[in-house]
Each structure stands twice: as C-alpha cells, then as structure tokens.
Amino acid sequence: MELLSGADMIARFLQDEGVEHIYGYPGGAVLHIYDALFRQDKVKHILVRHEQAAVHMADGYARATGKAGVVLVTSGPGATNTVTGIATAFMDSIPMVVLCGQVPSALIGEDAFQETDMIGVSRPVVKHNLTVRHPEEIPVILKKAFYIASTGRPGPVVVDIPKDMTTPNERWKYEYPKKVKLRSYSPAMRGHSGQIKKAADMLLAAKRPVIYAGGGVILGRASDKLIELARMLNFPVTNTLMGLGCYPATDRQSLGMLGMHGSYEANMVMHHADLILAVGARFDDRVTNAVDKFCPGARIVHIDIDPASISKTVEVDVPIVGPVDSVLKEMIALIKESKEEVDAEALASWWAQIDEWKAFHGGRYVTDDTEKIKPQQVIEALYRVTGGDAYVTSDVGQHQMFAAQYYKFDKPNRWINSGGLGTMGFGLPAAMGIKLNFPDEEVVCVTGEGSIQMNIQELSTCSQYNLPLKIVNINNQSLGMVRQWQDMNYESRHAQSYMKSLPDFIKLAEAYGHVGLKVERLEDLEPALKKAFAMKDKLVFLDIYVDPYEHVYPMQIARGSMKDMWLSKNERT
Amino acid sequence: MRRIISVLLENEPGALSRVVGLFSQRNYNIETLTVAATEDPTLSRMTVTTRGSDKVIEQITKQLNKLIEVVKLVDLTDGAHIERELMLIKVKASGAQRDEIKRTTDIFRGQVVDVTGSVYTVQLTGDSDKLDAFIQAIGTACVLEVVRTGVSGIARGEKVLSI
Ligand SMILES: Cc1ncc(C[n+]2csc(CCOP(=O)(O)OP(=O)(O)O)c2C)c(N)n1
Ligand SMILES: [Mg+2]
Numbered sequence: 001m002e003l004l005s006g007a008d009m010i011a012r013f014l015q016d017e018g019v020e021h022i023y024g025y026p027g028g029a030v031l032h033i034y035d036a037l038f039r040q041d042k043v044k045h046i047l048v049r050h051e052q053a054a055v056h057m058a059d060g061y062a063r064a065t066g067k068a069g070v071v072l073v074t075s076g077p078g079a080t081n082t083v084t085g086i087a088t089a090f091m092d093s094i095p096m097v098v099l100c101g102q103v104p105s106a107l108i109g110e111d112a113f114q115e116t117d118m119i120g121v122s123r124p125v126v127k128h129n130l131t132v133r134h135p136e137e138i139p140v141i142l143k144k145a146f147y148i149a150s151t152g153r154p155g156p157v158v159v160d161i162p163k164d165m166t167t168p169n170e171r172w173k174y175e176y177p178k179k180v181k182l183r184s185y186s187p188a189m190r191g192h193s194g195q196i197k198k199a200a201d202m203l204l205a206a207k208r209p210v211i212y213a214g215g216g217v218i219l220g221r222a223s224d225k226l227i228e229l230a231r232m233l234n235f236p237v238t239n240t241l242m243g244l245g246c247y248p249a250t251d252r253q254s255l256g257m258l259g260m261h262g263s264y265e266a267n268m269v270m271h272h273a274d275l276i277l278a279v280g281a282r283f284d285d286r287v288t289n290a291v292d293k294f295c296p297g298a299r300i301v302h303i304d305i306d307p308a309s310i311s312k313t314v315e316v317d318v319p320i321v322g323p324v325d326s327v328l329k330e331m332i333a334l335i336k337e338s339k340e341e342v343d344a345e346a347l348a349s350w351w352a353q354i355d356e357w358k359a360f361h362g363g364r365y366v367t368d369d370t371e372k373i374k375p376q377q378v379i380e381a382l383y384r385v386t387g388g389d390a391y392v393t394s395d396v397g398q399h400q401m402f403a404a405q406y407y408k409f410d411k412p413n414r415w416i417n418s419g420g421l422g423t424m425g426f427g428l429p430a431a432m433g434i435k436l437n438f439p440d441e442e443v444v445c446v447t448g449e450g451s452i453q454m455n456i457q458e459l460s461t462c463s464q465y466n467l468p469l470k471i472v473n474i475n476n477q478s479l480g481m482v483r484q485w486q487d488m489n490y491e492s493r494h495a496q497s498y499m500k501s502l503p504d505f506i507k508l509a510e511a512y513g514h515v516g517l518k519v520e521r522l523e524d525l526e527p528a529l530k531k532a533f534a535m536k537d538k539l540v541f542l543d544i545y546v547d548p549y550e551h552v553y554p555m556q557i558a559r560g561s562m563k564d565m566w567l568s569k570n571e572r573t
Numbered sequence: 574m575r576r577i578i579s580v581l582l583e584n585e586p587g588a589l590s591r592v593v594g595l596f597s598q599r600n601y602n603i604e605t606l607t608v609a610a611t612e613d614p615t616l617s618r619m620t621v622t623t624r625g626s627d628k629v630i631e632q633i634t635k636q637l638n639k640l641i642e643v644v645k646l647v648d649l650t651d652g653a654h655i656e657r658e659l660m661l662i663k664v665k666a667s668g669a670q671r672d673e674i675k676r677t678t679d680i681f682r683g684q685v686v687d688v689t690g691s692v693y694t695v696q697l698t699g700d701s702d703k704l705d706a707f708i709q710a711i712g713t714a715c716v717l718e719v720v721r722t723g724v725s726g727i728a729r730g731e732k733v734l735s736i
Contacts, residue, residue, distance in 0.1 A: 120590070124598045184582070307635050
C-alpha cells in the first residue's frame, strides 16, 4: 500500500474518482493541497476570480453532465464566498463536492486568522457536511462525500479540511475506497409496486389527464421513459422551469412551462385536469399559486425520490417514492400489459379543448414599435440562429423567463438556470463550466445588465482558459423583473430598479480580450447573432438594447388559482 | 397535537446541532429534547417532543429521516408508550409549609433529596403532566428553582427501536 500525505491523498483520490476539473481559489489553509495538485497533471484546476463563480462553474458542469462538480477553496472568506453557490445547488438538488480549507485543528475555536465555522455556516444549505479529523480518513470521507452528493436526491456536500490534515511530511496509507456504506443512508432503489399499479389504473381511467414533469426527470435521467409513457397514452405534458427539455418542447403533446410565468394552455390544462401525474416535481409555490385553489378537480399521482417532497405543500392521492426512471419503466410495463385502455373519446375532446387554449394565446406579445427590439424577439432569434441546439444558461429576471418561454428545448440538460434560489450572477460561470467540458458545443449565457454584473469579473477567467462562449445581454437598462412588480403592485414607483451608470459593455469585453457587439435595432439583431456564432473561437458579448417597458406574460395573479393570469398589461383571465 | 419522536442517530460531533438546526430552519417547534449515548456507544438516542398538525408532524419525521446521521426514528405517540421526565425542584419550606410540602411530595411519589432549615429539594419523575401538576399543587409562590430533563420515551411491549 502507498504512503501519501493528506494533501497528496486528496489529489490522488480526485484522480481515482475520475475528476477532470476542479474549480477554485487558493489561500493559506489549502496551500498543501494546491502544492499536491501542482505536482500532478491529471486533475486540472481552474482558477476563477471569485469563489462564488467556482461553485457555479462546478454547478453548470453538474447540470449538463449529471456528475458531481468539485470545488476547492480556502478557509474563512474563501469558504463563505461559496455559500450563495452552495445554496443555489442545494435548492435545485445539484450534485457537488466543496472542499474547504480550515485552520489547523489546534486553533479551531480560537478565532484564528481566517477561521469560520463552515460546517455551521453551510449546514442549512447542504445535503450533508463532513469534517476530516484524521488524515487517514481522507479517502473514505471523500468517497462518502461523492456518494452522498450524487445518489438519492442529489445535493451539495461540504468537506471541511483543517490544515494539519494535509501536512506534507506526515504520510499515511492510501487506498481508493471503491464503495462506501452508510447504515443511516439508503436512498430508495425502487417504487412500491402496489402504488405503481394503482397509479397505472388511474392513468388509464383518466378523462382529462396531464403530466407535470420537473427537474427530477432530468436528474434521474428518465427523459426517455417520460416520452415513452406520454406518447403511449397520448397525454399532454407540461414542464416546470427546472424540467424544461425533459419532454421535447416542439412536440405536439408539449404544453410548455407551467406556473407563475407558464403558458396559458399549461395553466389552463392543470386547472381543469381530473388527473395529474407529477414526476420529479415538487409543487413549488412558483408553480401552484394558492395551494387551496390548486387544481380543484384533480386526483394526483406523485413520483419522487424524496419522501419529504410528497404532500409537503399539496396533498397527493397516490405517492410513489422511488427513482423516476425505474418507476416509469414499471408503470409503462403495467400499462402495456393492462386489459384496460385509455378513454380515447374523452381524450379526443380533451385535446380539442387544449388546442383551443393553445390557439387562443400561443405565446403572443405586442410588437407595435418596429424599431425597438422586444426581449422575446431576441430569444426567438437566438433559437433560430442556434438551431435550438445550444446549451443555454441564464441569470435571473425577465430575460430568464423569456428564455424559458421562447427557447424551445428538445433535449434534457441543455437549459441551465437557478430555479429554486434564483441567483443573479449564476449564468456566466455556469456557462463557463459547460463550455470547458463541452468545447465543441455552442454555449450561450442569456443575461441582463443587472445580473451579468454580479460575476462579470469571470470574463478574465474566460480569457485565461479560452472559453469562447456567447453572452446575450438583454439590456433593458433596468432590473426588469423588479420593475415589473413595481409597475403591477406599487403604482410604478421604481424604487432602486434602475441601472444607472451602466458600463460600456463593449469596451469592457474588449478590455478582457473578448469581442463586444452592440445591437440597437431589430434589423441588426439576427445578423449580429449570426456574426457572433460564426466567431467560433471568440467569446462574444452581445449587448442588445431592448424595450425597457416590456413585462413578462402570462403572469399568475397572486393568491389565485392556476388559471388566474394576466395575459398582457390590460387583459386577464 | 403533542408528539414524542424518538430518534436513533450516529453518536458523532455535529449530529445534534443538525437536528436542532432543522427545527429552527423549518420553523418547527421543540418543546423538550433529551439525548445521550446508548448501550452501543456509536449510537445516540434522542427524544424530541413537539407540537403541530398531522401534516407538520409528517414533515418533521420525513425531514429528520433525511438527515444523513439519523439512523432510525419512530413517532412514539402513534402507539402505546411510556413517557418519563425527571424534575429537581427547590422549594421554600419553613414552619407549617414543611409538612405540607412533604405530604404533597409523598402523594406524588417524589423524594426530598436535600434539606436545609428553610429549603427542600424534591426529586420527582413521571410524565410531563404529573410534574406540572406537582408545581400547581405546591403553588408557584414557594418555588425557588426548577430543573427538568425533558421527556424520555420508549414504546410499550415488544416493539424496540434499534438497528
Ligand atoms: C443575488 C440576487 N439579488 C437580488 C435578486 C432579486 N431580483 C430578481 S430579478 C432582479 C432583476 C434582474 O435584473 P436584470 O439582470 O437586468 O434582468 P431583467 O429582469 O432586467 O431581465 C432582481 C434584482 C436576485 N434574484 N438575486
Ligand atoms: Mg435588466
């Protein structure tokens, strides 16, 4: 058996675990680890400009690949700078391992230089966290971290590593643990067959069914099964913000996104359904609107890996706890075997109604001024220019909702956004994490002039590692989403929602060694996008000036049911 | 409704704070909490009493189960169970009061475990209601200090909570 220092063990473990990239920033408490990384060349370290970005990079990678992203930061401020990133990953159940340095064990509790109780600070926003108490435990602790992060309902795991655990001149036996077992942790491996049978019978008996599919379908790699089930039954499918792409948006049976800014038809179908099959979704308040008015006529089947997600906000009739892919597989088999068939007549009239709803609204928006660019037009043009096939990350605000509504995702893992926490500043570093790992794919960050400035320093990291992604800055010269709420609820008193003194983004991009393109007229929009994507090896920052007064519609009316929506500034259901 | 939840958890540093953190984070209430190692030193046994609607209690047990260090748990109030709490209470006891307090202590099957010229220290075990009733009976006016351990609980009969 080999003898290695704690620091070398960490480097070796990451190699043995098959980790290619780690994202981080050095500092005193992790210098032994950085030295160990320096002396090997299998695991590549990406140096960001702010630790929050390291976490979002790892997160973007994890969302695109399904594998745990890995972060390395120093103690104190390095660790606390990761908290927003960790919380972002936690809310969206993203697998991630964050290695944090800590002051030497002997100094813990003495308010030593750069000491922060990272275990305490991170506790509410991690799936789990672990402290290394002896260097010999490092391989097992790291294995546990990866195992916990990426199984069951995934999530971030923080590992706190006091500096004396990594001292170079003390060596310990190293062996890569292929497996770990935890007696207190055993995620469900399959759903309850009786419940699946009950659900299958209900699906077959439904007259006005709908499938409501969320991020769990993507995390659980169950997109194929979902498509098979939906096609087999001819049921309509709506996706949550996190689930976009798990069912192809261009498919006839797709209703698009549901919820606060969901499509008219998706929300109408939900409200009038007699059966809802919820798959890997969690009845979030941005989906349900007022829970007491939620889908009054519907019986609900809910498939989720996390028992705590079931009946948390909305009571369900048939809960099924288990991995979505295996549950769906079993359900499909049962339906195939069943002597019962779907009620084709009822479904036909349901579809007739749905097509009417689709035709009534159809994602329309007003384009009275032909000069000014509408933000929706930017996304539609982006969709055309990229052939609908890009990895699209977004920040948070109106631009995020427009991207979710107008970019039709046909594949899972392509739409990358902070749904649960809504973290401005997420988009650029997430896109970097994806571009780094998929250099041949088009990666676009759709952002706003507010959000992009929350991690704009990463343009420097992009030059260092040559990450030719495209930034589509939908510049409405305001914190658009905040302003929209102020327009609707505060008689247009725009408290602090202006972005005064915007930088010259073109010059800024150039200063970091990139290309900047400013677009102000509609006729220049598509040519500029084409030009940007033609520059394969350049990061292009497109600063696109759009109508600052546009709102996102539909918008559910607070405390109403799913079908209570504003459809435009002066039209409601 | 009041519930007694019994939890087996890994006897590791930080496990307790994770449980306590969960309650405050999710706005659940803790009435009492007791914890100590079991006969197996790698495991701790914790008893939490809490109040909430059925829905909240279901969330509490599910969220507790999600904590990696929680090995197993049971809601004791779902079945027949035994609940005990220990109280040490210091009361003013002079003159005629001395006999009165001693008598009440006997009725409640408590013991006087320390005595001075003017103070009795009484030890009492039972369910929480009994301890409340004792304080009521002697009257809060003569109570100098109260220390209660919080509830410990165990299921009746052959049911056991173990791994
Ligand atoms: C870190 C953070 N701070 C504040 C908010 C609240 N917030 C939500 S949307 C928004 C405005 C975003 O502005 P911009 O990026 O320009 O996007 P727009 O809505 O204009 O498209 C704000 C401030 C947030 N989501 N994240
Ligand atoms: Mg803006």
